[in-house]
Amino acid sequence: MDISKKVEQLKPSGIRLFFDLVLNMKDVISLGVGEPDFVTPWHIREKAIFSLEQGYTSYTSNKGIIELRRLICHHLQKRHGLAYDPEEETLITVGVSEGLDLAVRAILNPGDKVLVPDPSYVSYPAVVELAGGKVILLKTDIHNGFKFSAREIDKLCAKGAKALMINYPCNPTGASYTKKELLEIARVAERRDLIVISDEVYDELTYDFDHTPLSSLPGMKKRVIYLNGFSKAFAMTGFRLGWACGPAKVIAAMTKIHQYTMLCASITSQMAALEALRGNNHDVLDMKKEYMRRRRFVVSRLNEIGLDCHMPEGAFYVFPSIKRFSKNSVEFATDLLKKKNVALVPGVAFGSSSEGYVRISYASSYENLKEALLRIESYLKQ
Amino acid sequence: MNEILEILSHNARITPEEIAKLTGQSVSAVKNAVKKYEKDGVIVQYKTVINKELLEDTHPLVRALIEVSITPQKDVGFDYIAERIYSFPEVKSCYLVSGTYDLLVEVEGENIQTVSNFIASKLSPMSNVRGTATHFLLKKYKEDGHTLKKGKEKQRLNISY
Numbered sequence: 280m281d282i283s284k285k286v287e288q289l290k291p292s293g294i295r296l297f298f299d300l301v302l303n304m305k306d307v308i309s310l311g312v313g314e315p316d317f318v319t320p321w322h323i324r325e326k327a328i329f330s331l332e333q334g335y336t337s338y339t340s341n342k343g344i345i346e347l348r349r350l351i352c353h354h355l356q357k358r359h360g361l362a363y364d365p366e367e368e369t370l371i372t373v374g375v376s377e378g379l380d381l382a383v384r385a386i387l388n389p390g391d392k393v394l395v396p397d398p399s400y401v402s403y404p405a406v407v408e409l410a411g412g413k414v415i416l417l418k419t420d421i422h423n424g425f426k427f428s429a430r431e432i433d434k435l436c437a438k439g440a441k442a443l444m445i446n447y448p449c450n451p452t453g454a455s456y457t458k459k460e461l462l463e464i465a466r467v468a469e470r471r472d473l474i475v476i477s478d479e480v481y482d483e484l485t486y487d488f489d490h491t492p493l494s495s496l497p498g499m500k501k502r503v504i505y506l507n508g509f510s511k512a513f514a515m516t517g518f519r520l521g522w523a524c525g526p527a528k529v530i531a532a533m534t535k536i537h538q539y540t541m542l543c544a545s546i547t548s549q550m551a552a553l554e555a556l557r558g559n560n561h562d563v564l565d566m567k568k569e570y571m572r573r574r575r576f577v578v579s580r581l582n583e584i585g586l587d588c589h590m591p592e593g594a595f596y597v598f599p600s601i602k603r604f605s606k607n608s609v610e611f612a613t614d615l616l617k618k619k620n621v622a623l624v625p626g627v628a629f630g631s632s633s634e635g636y637v638r639i640s641y642a643s644s645y646e647n648l649k650e651a652l653l654r655i656e657s658y659l660k661q
Numbered sequence: 662m663n664e665i666l667e668i669l670s671h672n673a674r675i676t677p678e679e680i681a682k683l684t685g686q687s688v689s690a691v692k693n694a695v696k697k698y699e700k701d702g703v704i705v706q707y708k709t710v711i712n713k714e715l716l717e718d719t720h721p722l723v724r725a726l727i728e729v730s731i732t733p734q735k736d737v738g739f740d741y742i743a744e745r746i747y748s749f750p751e752v753k754s755c756y757l758v759s760g761t762y763d764l765l766v767e768v769e770g771e772n773i774q775t776v777s778n779f780i781a782s783k784l785s786p787m788s789n790v791r792g793t794a795t796h797f798l799l800k801k802y803k804e805d806g807h808t809l810k811k812g813k814e815k816q817r818l819n820i821s822y
Binding site (some may be wrong): 307310312314316400401450572573575579580622626628649 | 664668679682683684685758783817818819820821
């Protein structure tokens with residue numbers, strides 16, 4: 280069958296082989312997982328089961344159950360002082376992944392340029408290219424803590440970018456931005472008239488300062504598409520549920536695509552999400568405390584064994600350099616997997632400038648982390 | 662709870678070096694803190710949670726929860742009689758509770774007979790004990806936050822973005 284050229288040209292798949300190898304191996308200690316190692320809290324699962332028993336099995340409105348949208352807006356108001364209208368400015372999506380795709384498709388015309396951080400989450404360049412846009416890479420590295428500056432954005436804007444995608448705390452690097460840094464980014468966005476797609480799905484896992492939503496900064500609400508979800512904060516990855524908030528016009532455009540492609544998010548997931556937001560956030564706080572400790576442990580061990588690693592501000596990833604040992608992250612990861620049964624993700628999966636790095640997820644038990652780091656240590660000493 | 666205690670309460674085998682890495686404190690600060698907790702009696706004991714139901718070769722012990730009604734004594738209230746009860750090694754835990762009875766006592770013995778004998782010959786005849794109601798435990802589902810069920814196979818993929 281003849282496949283679309285655009286799809287055929289999509290990267291990767293150098294890394295697909297490595298993924299297949301890991302998925303088929305048994306008894307692997309995995310530091311390669313992009314989701315919390317906690318099961319969804321019981322009160323949320325229990326609510327999902329109850330909703331099925333009560334017969335909630337139908338479609339919902341395209342934008343999602345109105346009570347859920349109201350609760351989300353209430354939560355944003357209470358937590359961050361953000362004022363969004365649940366009727367016109369909020370859309371329930373199938374995870375932030377769908378939100379990203381909708382946002383990009385809603386704003387791009389063929390050939391429009393989008394600033395995409397490098398490294399970034401794997402889908403960023405792909406959704407831009409699928410929407411007919413052109414990616415301009417915004418490179419970061421370990422020396423600036425994997426953060427880009429307002430000045431770099433400004434410089435690249437000379438090439439005529441329409442939008443900026445930002446993800447903080449960041450998958451894969453764990454980097455996040457302080458309010459001060461965000462204010463500078465906001466100023467450039469305003470001067471350059473950029474639309475900003477801000478993916479803040481790891482916001483609850485910010486360790487060294489309070490998370491500031493970009494849209495809460497002066498003048499930003501009208502140019503930010505704010506994306507968030509339930510996967511990370513409530514350990515609900517498999518429920519596939521997120522939301523998008525933004526100006527009514529862009530939310531209407533996103534809803535148009537969403538209604539033709541997705542219709543609505545699963546009602547069971549939406550019922551579970553209602554319970555997640557109604558409950559107390561003890562589970563979230565306990566989870567964060569635990570991750571904070573593992574972060575300290577992992578960073579200190581990695582630096583000890585010779586993998587240079589910066590202290591990330593959030594999420595549950597660290598992004599150490601393997602350059603002293605190898606130039607090729609896929610080779611490094613494959614060899615480590617075969618010899619020591621430890622899985623991690625080669626940096627190159629997240630963009631070409633991340634060659635020479637690997638992503639380690641500390642969303643794994645302390646015992647696992649300890650053992651995995653011992654194995655990596657003995658691997659490096661060979 | 663203090664962070665060091667919280668970590669130890671989940672894993673008593675963790676070393677001071679490891680605690681230091683987890684909390685960002687120095688090893689000697691951790692060692693000193695633990696020593697002080699031990700000395701002050703904040704840390705009572707380091708023990709292992711064992712699911713005895715999975716041990717097939719040992720003879721399982723029998724446990725009972727006993728509701729005990731007592732007449733409090735002048736000056737010493739419930740404490741005097743409670744101490745007389747909890748000093749028996751058969752008593753594994755003892756709580757003063759609100760409600761229709763006074764002490765909730767957990768007793769362990771080799772079989773139903775030994776536990777019954779203990780109640781009949783030691784507990785019930787005690788002066789000030791007005792009555793007892795005994796509930797033998799049939800199955801343990803969860804104890805002190807630990808679900809006593811064989812570990813499930815993990816369900817996460819080995820790798821994901």
